[in-house]
Amino acid sequence: MALSVANDGAQDSGANLLAFQNHKQHQAPPIRCPQQEDTKKDGGIGNVFWSRPESRLWTTMLLLGTCLLYCTRVLMPICVVTMSSLFDWDKKQSGIVLSSFFWGYCLTQVVGGHLSDRIGGEKVLLLSASAWGSITAITPVLISSSSSHLILMTFTRFLMGLLQGVYFPALASLLSQKVQESQRALIYSTVGTGSQFGTLVMGAAGSLLLDWYGWESVFYLSGLLTLLWVYCMCKFLLPEKEIIVSLQDLAKGLSLSSKSTKVPWRKLFRKPPIWAVIVAQLCAASTFFTLLSWLPTFFSETFPDSKGWIFNVIPWLVAIPTSLFAGFLSDQCISQGCKPITARKFMQVIGSGASSLFALGIGYSTNFCQAVAFASASIGLQTFNHSGISVNIQDLAPSCAGLLFGVANTGGALLGVVCVYLAGHLIENTGSWVSVFNLVAAVNALGLCTFLLFGKAQRMDLDPAYTDL
DSSP states (O other): OOOOTEEEEEEHHHHHHHHHHHHHHSSSOOOOOOOHHHHHHHHOSSOOOOOOOHHHHHHHHHHHHHHHHHHHHHHHHHHHHHHHHHHHHHHHHHHHHHHHHHHHHHHHHHOOOHHHHHHHHHHHHHHHHHHHHHHHHHHHHHHTTOHHHHHHHHHHHHHHHHHHTTHHHHHHHHHHHHOOOHHHHHHHHHHTTHHHHHHHHIIIIIIHHHHHOOOOHHHHHHHHHHHHHHHHHHTTTHHHHOOOOOOOOHHHHHHHHHHHHHHHHHHHTSHHHHHHHHHHHHHHHHHHHHHHHHHHHHHHHSSSSEEEEHHHHHHHHHHHHHHHHHHHHHHHHHHHTOHHHHHHHHHHHIIIEEEEEEEEHHTTTHHHHHHHHHHHHHHHHHHHGGHHHHHHHHHHHHGGHHHHHHHHHHHHHHHHHHHHHHHHHHHHHHOHHHHHHHHHHOOOOOOOOHHHHHOOOOOOOOOOOOOOO
């Protein structure tokens, strides 16, 4: 309020000053933006959360990205028979090519997650996608230009594993910083369905392209679509200044110094809830890899007259709506007043517990339809893990969720290799598929019990105390 000066200026100024003070006392407090409150509650780490329109757009684009990730991931199993015949590979050589992806996949989970926590998950996603899209698109040219087909193909698949290993840790890091905890389950589950969509799309379209135009066309299509997705992300979602990443930023992002990260990540690994979610994620991932690897062989040997497209498609079709339903159910429970940890544990009981019961039922199935029903239920219910342990990592440490997810996923991939081998060993020695599904149930039970006993949904990355969500 302006102060007027008259002949009795002092008296008038005093009156105006008194009026100004009274006005301030009765003035309404400033309105605080909900996003600012959420950011403060989140420890000030990361930017503000996405608005609802932004969240929908990012969810759609990340769903497409996950779909393309799996399109490029599963194209080699689709093309390997044709390429083996063309390049005269035996089963052992084909196995070397197929397995080379997973060895690369194990090596970059932790590094990719930590880098995403430092420079932004969206930047890591786009950098890796542009690289794996380019490699996929030029693979036919590289193979046709050299006589060392086996070496080149093994090397390119190893590179693909290295580049795609950062994707899900980067995704966990991005969502932990941009999505409120009451919405994470549905968004993560929705984006996760891209894995099923990608498997189905490439299984159908890839098989047709393989028959009509040869194996090269499958690589060209997957690689070019991935590069188109990267272009759309850069054009419509990210400003130019956020796309450019300098080598200096990458070097700083790779540093694991606690002083530079301002996150006491070394102390995190001394907390039981951190290890509980890591063990649970490790067990869930390894059992998924075991079922993924051995179910086709189980159906082919147990029901020789069965149609491959039925047992290779139906379980993945079932997994899509169950994943979406799990995310919706989890977020609804939290919005209705349920504690986040209660919702996470309930989802995990279904994802690891109920799915294991149906997995056990597969081994005792007496007919093909029953076996397909049990397999579909088991794989479908496993998607509840997305709304349990996968988002619980983001609950515990949103500032370093990528790093923790990378640790858990690396262990899951390595244990998956062990479980897949052990399953084959059990089949050879017992002659019964029941032992394989018993192994799946036992590993899942270990992870579930650990999470139920020690799991929490409290911030653990703030020093010295943590905030209850």
